Amino acid sequence: MSNIKIGIGITGSFCTFEKTLKTIRDLKKIYLNILPIFSYVASSTNTRFNKYSEYVSSICELCQHKPILTLIDAEPLGPVGGLDILILMPCTGNTLAKLHAGITDTPVLMSAKAQLRNNKPVLIAISTNDGLSSNLKSISELLNRKNIYFVPFRQDDCMDKPYSLKADFCDIPASIESALKGQQLQPLLK
Secondary structure (H helix, E strand, O other): OOEEEEEEEOOHHHHHHHHHHHHHHHOOOOOOOEEEEEEOOOOOOOOOOOOOHHHHHHHHHHOOOEOOOOOOHHHOHHHHOOOOOOEEEEEOOHHHHHHHHHHOOOOHHHHHHHHOOOOEEEEEOOOOEEOOOHHHHHHHHHHHHOOOOOEEEEOOOOOOOOOOOOOOOHHHHHHHHHHHOOOOOOEEEE
């Protein structure tokens, strides 16, 4: 497993950034080669949860790789087939909808396009407030696409945010193993 090259596509679900950092820390104990890829929003927006410059630096220091921050940096992943698996973690509803529609206007989406072009797995760790509303169509369509897998997910706050879905980040290592074998980790819904 240590020879597996993993891309982590980080999008703008800012409330899950700490979970993402912890998960990458845990993954580094298993996988030596992790490449950070940031959406434009994730790499340039200060929020109440973090300062983007500190967050990007923390991830890059942990991964020991220069980040992919532009479309031009992400484009070579297609021709060289550089990743064994790409994990969209966290994957916002916006990114999910664009992936479903074939839009490649961020480094994360360009990396996903490269993976799919090369017949390699994309693993989605969803984090969206609209999973059971406007993003539901994208989820259902992507569940039927070849080489796209989901980290098992659940409603994260059914009383106050009844449409919100979040992946169970604890299931990411098992989801990676399953996706690399061409299988969806079950149960999908927790």
